[in-house]
Amino acid sequence: MKQPIALAVLVLLLVSSPGLAGELPLTLAGFTLGRDMVQYKGHCQGPALVVPDIPFLTERSLTPDAVPGIRGGSLTHGNCLGEDKLLRIKLKFHDTSQKFFNKLVKEYTDRFGKPDSYQGDAFRNVIAWQWDFSQGGEAMSVLVMWSRDKEMRPGVSIKMTLESGVEAEYQCFMAASGRQEQERGGPTAIRSLDEFIPR
Template identity: 50%
Template sequence: MRRACFLFLVLAVLFATPALAGNGYPTTLAGFTLGDSMASYEDYCQEGAPIPVSDAPFLSESQLKSENLPGVRGGTLAFGNCAGGDRLVRIKLKFNDHSQRLFNRLYDRYEQSFGKPDKYLGDAFKNVIAWEWRFEDGKGGRVALVLMWSRDKEIRPGVSIKMTQETLLDEEFECYKAQRKGSMGKMGMTKIGSLDAYVPR
């Protein structure tokens, strides 16, 4: 009897977890849907060629026009540039309202929809408060959702949201690594000879 009750409780917890709930796998934010072709959102982006992401060159990024999204002061749409297609991999939004009050309101809505976050990504002093929710669709699809408030001038001050389709991100990264495997010499990359120059004095 005890074993049956324990099994029931485990199953109840598992199926109550937002990451496994039927409606708990978000893919759309502010009208943008992860996995869509970036061509669908050209009218929302500033003119000019997309820019490769410096720390993730397997992604390219387009700046959003803030006038198309009420309350939003900026943001980016990042899409893959290696594995084929131009699939939307990541959405970032920054708001006009920098207040912690807006952050708290959004946090409450997120917790109502998805339950408690999975991880705290902010700092201990609360100069940056960032919570992450992680989701799986049961078919290998993974999405990470980060809600952040910052008063650090170097870390996206104000309120921001970042949503990433991690499965697509991994595919683009693996493609990038495969293309560059064994190509360091061909690209003329040099090695560090002495560490002296890289030790501040």
């Protein structure tokens, strides 16, 4: 029963993408990059949290089974420009097998051609292929990943990012941070490296 459901999810994920017809494939499982986050609030749970080490992005967790076949994930928007546009979609599948991952990669390759880069590790504890797209001033990427590393979302997942939107939020954040740093008198200096050696 698990395989038919997984294959149905593949169709759901890919049929809404325009492929190589000239448009960026911005829609994944019913979520569209660049759209206002307010229309997806019903699919989210818990508080909106600033992404660690990426303070210009805010992330909200998806409710379990918000999409059939998906066990979890998140939707991410910027927080500097004040536009609240969806910039990243992360989906984690119930089927965590490498066999399912290989089927998913084949579907992507058939639709979009060979991936543009390998983003996994050399030991293949994490296998990740990335496709990059651009049109006009917009750029986006899709990362399809399988992992057995417990710190790297074990199982099969997809991360789709509107890279141009993330870059715009980053530039906004850097400009604001520069002004705040000047107001504080500049960055503080390290007193001694000895403070940063474990004892």
